[in-house]
Amino acid sequence: MELFVFILELAGTAAFAVSGAMLALKKNMDVFGVCVMGLTTACGGGVIRDVLLGVLPPVMFRAPVYALTAIGVSVVVFLPSVRRALTADSRAYAAIILLADSAGLGIFACAGVAAAVNAGYGDNFFFSVFLGAVTGVGGGVLRDVMAGMPPYIFVKHVYAVAAILGAMLCAALWVPAGRTAAMLSGSALIFLLRLLAAHFRWSLPRAGDGA
Amino acid sequence: MELFVFILELAGTAAFAVSGAMLALKKNMDVFGVCVMGLTTACGGGVIRDVLLGVLPPVMFRAPVYALTAIGVSVVVFLPSVRRALTADSRAYAAIILLADSAGLGIFACAGVAAAVNAGYGDNFFFSVFLGAVTGVGGGVLRDVMAGMPPYIFVKHVYAVAAILGAMLCAALWVPAGRTAAMLSGSALIFLLRLLAAHFRWSLPRAGDGA
Amino acid sequence: MELFVFILELAGTAAFAVSGAMLALKKNMDVFGVCVMGLTTACGGGVIRDVLLGVLPPVMFRAPVYALTAIGVSVVVFLPSVRRALTADSRAYAAIILLADSAGLGIFACAGVAAAVNAGYGDNFFFSVFLGAVTGVGGGVLRDVMAGMPPYIFVKHVYAVAAILGAMLCAALWVPAGRTAAMLSGSALIFLLRLLAAHFRWSLPRAGDGA
16 A cells, blocks of 8 residues: 555656756756756655645655655756657647646645545545645646746646645545545546646636626 | 634734735736635745744644635635725725735734744744744735735835834733733734835835935 | 854854845845845755754744844944945955855855754765755745845856755765864865856756757
């Protein structure tokens, strides 16, 4: 069971590291900047989660495997042959960032719910969902701020709403369906909602709409 | 006594939520953005306070009433009829934001002092005042950063100075005058200083002045 | 031994306060802004360090000497005669900021390693070095963000790399050479690397280089 969560978290770490490192390439950062962007995107949400839970020092410092994975992935993205392949086609480039970011968002939102449950807050639905959403979107917000861009979460589509809905599904299924089914369902829902929202350009009502 | 602090905090939460939600309207955010802005402005200072105190998870996660109040207020602000009324007159709009922000600043600065005293740091005047000031200005700083604006605290008037003076009054009166009198006096001082500073355009000496 | 670390930390606090206060002067901030910038630059890295370590409330709140030093230095920098002298010559001005920032970076990076060791994480090389680097660069990042500038760490030279290398040297020498030698060696290495990097305009490979 623990192994399953661990593998899922490593996959989310790698996916977010790809999205951070590729944005750094686009901003023409040096190799250190690419690694910092990959690391922050991949581990930032988890650090925020652990600070809010009072789990200190955060897990990423006690288990270096996450940070090393993020840095390793970032270095690979920076390799001349890899980065040339990644950036050769701007449509493929955008698609890779979208897929990597969506996978990271889904996995980390449910990892956040799992951390709340493990810390004994499973009966606090509000906190479990909030922690899941913050864990999911935190890394991306830090990535965008560090790249000098307005956080994606505030400008587009139903990004954070997808994280909240998936975290709610995950928290609701936790007891009846078990951890594995809950985390896979929640992650999949977020991944799909995020892709559908990007494809169909879904957006939420604005103050200017028909007001 | 606890009830009094609780009611004051709810009032501050609602006031800050109004200021955050209305700034989000001005920035043409969608309904989710309006709620996030209202929630962050209202609860951000308290989360920073609790992290610095080591009270984890922060109170807003263990007592969802604050977050639900902030979100509820934000949704009401977003309602077409309400927002039309709020934004119809730009002078009235500015006045409402000023009043709501001033009330929130005064209440939260004193709630921060109360939190420091309750955690056993009542004899550390420096920490009590600092925690009060940070609790008071924290939500507004997050609001401005999220809206892509330079934090108000750094550009105008005696905003943070008012919070510090009110927190000092509150901390100094705590033992001799009692909690209720201390918090009401401190909050009122901040509210008045903030309004007077805005009205008379008070500012502090700058490097360029007569140097 | 404790006294040695204390004196080193006070020196780093003063150096960072100078760099923050002088940047505030350049941005034409008022006297309060100058003090906040000096305080945040000097104490920001330590607060981040203590939050990550779970040492709460952070040391700066329990031992006001650091904050008072930072505020005192900032007020001195703001004094008309001092600021005229500091800003009269733009080359001297840049040199003072560079020296103060380099000294602060070196001292705080090693103070971060010391904090990790004191908290019992001396055998976790990864965490000790990371905490050192974050403590060193944290204040400067907050300073740049508050001044509305892109963090220096992301735009120039080998700033953070110097902090990481010096923290590694400090952590590696801790057991064999003792605390004093480890901290002095690490701080000196960072100070020198930072100055050399600025002088020779060292930079790291970018994605655009020969790709």
